[in-house]
Amino acid sequence: MNIRKAVLIIVLLVALAFISPVLAPYDPFQSIAPPYQSPSLQHLLGTDGLGRDIFSQLLFGLRITLIVSMASSLVSLVIGLLIGLASSLRSIPSQIVSALIDSFIVIPPLLIMIFIASIMGPLLYSEIIAISLSYWPQVAKTFRAETLSILQRAYIEASVAVGGNTLWILRKHVMRNLGHVILANYTYLLGVSIVSEAVMSFLGLADQRYFSCGMIFRYAFIQGAIYYGMWQWILAPALVITIISYILFEISKDILTK
Numbered sequence: 001m002n003i004r005k006a007v008l009i010i011v012l013l014v015a016l017a018f019i020s021p022v023l024a025p026y027d028p029f030q031s032i033a034p035p036y037q038s039p040s041l042q043h044l045l046g047t048d049g050l051g052r053d054i055f056s057q058l059l060f061g062l063r064i065t066l067i068v069s070m071a072s073s074l075v076s077l078v079i080g081l082l083i084g085l086a087s088s089l090r091s092i093p094s095q096i097v098s099a100l101i102d103s104f105i106v107i108p109p110l111l112i113m114i115f116i117a118s119i120m121g122p123l124l125y126s127e128i129i130a131i132s133l134s135y136w137p138q139v140a141k142t143f144r145a146e147t148l149s150i151l152q153r154a155y156i157e158a159s160v161a162v163g164g165n166t167l168w169i170l171r172k173h174v175m176r177n178l179g180h181v182i183l184a185n186y187t188y189l190l191g192v193s194i195v196s197e198a199v200m201s202f203l204g205l206a207d208q209r210y211f212s213c214g215m216i217f218r219y220a221f222i223q224g225a226i227y228y229g230m231w232q233w234i235l236a237p238a239l240v241i242t243i244i245s246y247i248l249f250e251i252s253k254d255i256l257t258k
Contacts, residue, residue, distance in 0.1 A: 005254075006251045006255060007183070009187070009247060009251060016066065017062070020060070021059060021060050024055070026053040027056065028052060028057040028059075028061075030052065033047045033053070034047065039232055046230055048233070049224065054232075058236055061212045062240060064215075065197050065241075068193070068212070069131075069194045072193045073189035073192075075132035076132040076133070077185055079136040081139070081140075083101065083136065084101075084140040084141070084142065084146075084147060085143060085144075085147055085174070087140065101137050101140045109134035113131060114205065127197065127205070135192060135193075146177075146181050150177050181256070184256045187248050187251050194213075194245050194248075195245055197212060197213070198241050201218055202215075204218065213237040216233070217237055217238075220233045
């Protein structure tokens, strides 16, 4: 049931990423009203300092946030899975890979994101790369531990005794038992990536040609949302990020614990 919930949530987020701009009543880049208007029926979240509709910005920004998060989560998952499997094998190269994981896992993800984004510049693809390369060590560590646990089971020893090679065992036994771990890690990475995208955008490390939930934060502070008392400008993207991330974290935890 929890796996079905996770799949359903991911499908809904993908659908939301495609349909959210269609629901926007205005062009988020176009000035259509006086600046700093309070919420009304015409502008549900008011307007920003340039007279642009904040609600439309939020809907367009949600798409960018979800696209960046889904792409970076997938890349991070694949890297972590491959490195985790490689480090679980009993050989000298696997020990080197394991040491590599331990070396990277102690580096704060935010430092990695800042370092990569400062080198590649504030672009959409650099944001995806920065986030995906920040969380693969945690994923690799999880897959390594789970794979080592599977390789110690009796039927694995029986497979080795009858001549099963390493690749065959990984494909036939290990990967089949990692399905729920893969889904749980992707769900967790999706929640983490949404928060990370918001942080990078707020710090000015994201592509400023597009709106995202984090970029709305940045514009709100730059254009004086607190000074003008426009708390909905700040709270709206904060609630969207918090609710979606919390749901993803809870589903990921339920998949692993049940």
